[in-house]
Amino acid sequence: xxxxxxxxxxxxxxxxxxxxxxxxxxxxxxxxxxxxxxxxxxxxxxxxxxxxxxxxxxxxxxxxxxxxxxxxxxxxxxxxxxxxxxxxxxxxxxxxxxxxxxxxxxxxxxxxxxxxxxxxxxxxxxxxxxxxxxxxxxxxxxxxxxxxxxxxxxxxxxxxxxxxxxxxxxxxxxxxxxxxxxxxxxxxxxxxxxxxxxxxxxxxxxxxxxxxxxxxxxxxxxxxxxxxxxxxxxxxxxxxxxxxxxxxxxxxxxxxxxxxxxxxxxxxxxxxxxxxxxxxxxxxxxxxxxxxxxxxxxxxxxxxxxxxxxxxxxxxxxxxxxxxx
Amino acid sequence: xxxxxxxxxxxxxxxxxxxxxxxxxxxxxxxxxxxxxxxxxxxxxxxxxxxxxxxxxxxxxxxxxxxxxxxxxxxxxxxxxxxxxxxxxxxxxxxxxxxxxxxxxxxxxxxxxxxxxxxxxxxxxxxxxxxxxxxxxxxxxxxxxxxxxxxxxxxxxxxxxxxxxxxxxxxxxxxxxxxxxxxxxxxxxxxxxxxxxxxxxxxxxxxxxxxxxxxxxxxxxxxxxxxxxxxxxxxx
Numbered sequence: 286x287x288x289x290x291x292x293x294x295x296x297x298x299x300x301x302x303x304x305x306x307x308x309x310x311x312x313x314x315x316x317x318x319x320x321x322x323x324x325x326x327x328x329x330x331x332x333x334x335x336x337x338x339x340x341x342x343x344x345x346x347x348x349x350x351x352x353x354x355x356x357x358x359x360x361x362x363x364x365x366x367x368x369x370x371x372x373x374x375x376x377x378x379x380x381x382x383x384x385x386x387x388x389x390x391x392x393x394x395x396x397x398x399x400x401x402x403x404x405x406x407x408x409x410x411x412x413x414x415x416x417x418x419x420x421x422x423x424x425x426x427x428x429x430x431x432x433x434x435x436x437x438x439x440x441x442x443x444x445x446x447x448x449x450x451x452x453x454x455x456x457x458x459x460x461x462x463x464x465x466x467x468x469x470x471x472x473x474x475x476x477x478x479x480x481x482x483x484x485x486x487x488x489x490x491x492x493x494x495x496x497x498x499x500x501x502x503x504x505x506x507x508x509x510x511x512x513x514x515x516x517x518x519x520x521x522x523x524x525x526x527x528x529x530x531x532x533x534x535x536x537x538x539x540x541x542x543x544x545x546x547x548x549x550x551x552x553x554x555x556x557x558x559x560x561x562x563x564x565x566x567x568x569x570x571x572x573x574x575x576x577x578x579x580x581x582x583x584x585x586x587x588x589x590x591x592x593x594x595x596x597x598x599x600x601x602x603x604x605x606x607x608x609x610x
Numbered sequence: 611x612x613x614x615x616x617x618x619x620x621x622x623x624x625x626x627x628x629x630x631x632x633x634x635x636x637x638x639x640x641x642x643x644x645x646x647x648x649x650x651x652x653x654x655x656x657x658x659x660x661x662x663x664x665x666x667x668x669x670x671x672x673x674x675x676x677x678x679x680x681x682x683x684x685x686x687x688x689x690x691x692x693x694x695x696x697x698x699x700x701x702x703x704x705x706x707x708x709x710x711x712x713x714x715x716x717x718x719x720x721x722x723x724x725x726x727x728x729x730x731x732x733x734x735x736x737x738x739x740x741x742x743x744x745x746x747x748x749x750x751x752x753x754x755x756x757x758x759x760x761x762x763x764x765x766x767x768x769x770x771x772x773x774x775x776x777x778x779x780x781x782x783x784x785x786x787x788x789x790x791x792x793x794x795x796x797x798x799x800x801x802x803x804x805x806x807x808x809x810x811x812x813x814x815x816x817x818x819x820x821x822x823x824x825x826x827x828x829x830x831x832x833x834x835x836x837x838x839x840x841x842x843x844x845x846x
Contacts (some may be wrong), residue, residue, distance in 0.1 A: 296646060296846075302717065331690075334692055334844075335688055335691050335692050335844070336844050336845075337844040337845050341846070345623050354694075354696075355695070355696065356694075358692060358694040359694045360691060361692065363688070363689075365688040365689075365692075366685075367685045368690075369684070369686040369687075369688045369689035370684075370685055370686065371617070371621070371684070372684070373621060373624040373625060374617075374624070382613060382616075382617050383689070383693075385612065385613035385616070386613040386614065386617075386689070386692050386693045386695060387694060388613075388694060389697075574722065579708045587748040594693070609807045
């Protein structure tokens with residue numbers, strides 16, 4: 286459906302994208318994830334034909350976007366970072382304009398009404414866009430991308446600036462769209478990818494540093510699970526006992542205390558969930574546990590680790606220490 | 611193209627620009643008409659069209675200044691540039707919208723001359739039409755210059771001032787040529803790129819085809835350059 290090959294985008298001596306390739310199949314919901322300035326927007330702008338890559342190619346449904354831009358663009362609905370709305374138009378005028386602009390050939394009134402209801406804009410359809418709140422403008426931007434029922438929908442940071450309720454609504458909308466469309470969205474919010482996307486492509490400094498199913502991504506990171514455990518016992522007693530457990534790679538006291546409990550960080554060998562073992566070990570020694578939580582199994586930690594690792598590889602920050610949080 | 615044209619034309623009247631343009635154009639044209647013909651008891655169109663030409667140089671940038679700069683500022687150009695529309699279609703849509711504004715104002719104000727026909731002994735209708743056609747084409751050149759400058763900047767004011775500067779540049783070229791003795795090649799070159807030197811043929815009552823071709827070429831050139839700017843910008 287979408288094929289990006291060896292995309293390079295250079296601004297002077299800076300590489301916004303450095304040899305990025307990926308392929309996205311029909312019906313996938315893919316999250317493009319990366320810190321601000323990683324190259325997400327550049328990648329999306331190239332996919333939609335707004336920018337051209339310094340080298341490399343993009344094809345949409347087998348059609349090269351530079352050679353046959355009009356045919357390729359017919360398949361894409363795009364919501365840029367800032368919704369491309371005309372403040373002096375009403376919502377309905379604007380959607381009619383987009384309909385004409387895209388040269389659609391559908392039942393116009395029914396199509397626009399359907400989009401208005403999908404994007405929950407029916408109540409404001411006759412209002413000027415300049416008088417709408419940020420959340421509504423964003424929805425108008427989303428509605429615009431849906432006009433013409435394109436096969437591929439590309440959203441650049443669709444939930445930025447929305448309140449928590451609106452964020453949930455937009456995520457639900459994206460999930461619904463994913464049933465009938467191929468959706469690519471970019472975000473720097475990890476929870477969003479976890480909530481919405483089946484697949485995630487992580488970009489940092491213009492390079493893809495991971496491309497995996499969201500559910501499998503946790504396995505791609507080396508090292509085991511990490512736990513923060515609060516035990517009411519002295520480190521000198523606890524550390525030898527826990528270290529002796531089979532799958533413990535490392536245990537250390539953070540030095541911090543919660544009430545009369547010491548806080549420890551335990552790291553297990555890869556792929557082993559050792560919370561039960563930890564409990565049994567403490568209980569047989571009659572050490573009360575007042576807290577046990579896994580750290581480092583969420584996307585956030587994986588993300589930070591991947592970004593750090595890619596920076597070490599590229600000669601970035603070295604010897605960086607990370608504290609668990 | 612049609613969608614861009616319709617939206618652009620409507621946008622002139624959803625803001626103040628369209629109204630300001632129309633009112634100022636009609637009022638100034640009426641005033642110039644009164645002073646150059648009625649008050650001076652003359653049926654000569656020369657002064658009227660010379661003044662209207664200079665006036666167009668100043669008022670037309672008002673129509674074109676926001677054409678691209680506003681789209682860039684609002685980021686709405688991202689919508690158009692990612693829609694299945696050709697760059698040429700987009701530029702021509704904008705060109706036509708500004709042109710329809712100008713042409714309708716010019717044609718309407720030219721109706722003033724109907725007032726003269728019953729009174730003038732020697733009213734040369736052909737000269738009137740020659741001048742209208744010439745001014746319609748010069749206007750096209752001004753508009754395409756305006757679109758080009760507007761595509762270079764996000765700032766509407768800079769776009770307007772830049773356009774006026776380029777148009778006045780074409781005027782200064784014409785004035786310079788009159789300082790050079792007539793047998794020099796430089797004078798010939800300056801005259802041939804001067805919008806204003808060429809216009810004087812029409813006001814003098816000649817229908818100069820080479821000038822017509824020149825104005826059309828100039829319009830096409832700047833439309834083309836605007837398309838190139840957009841094509842080029844994707845790589846920057």
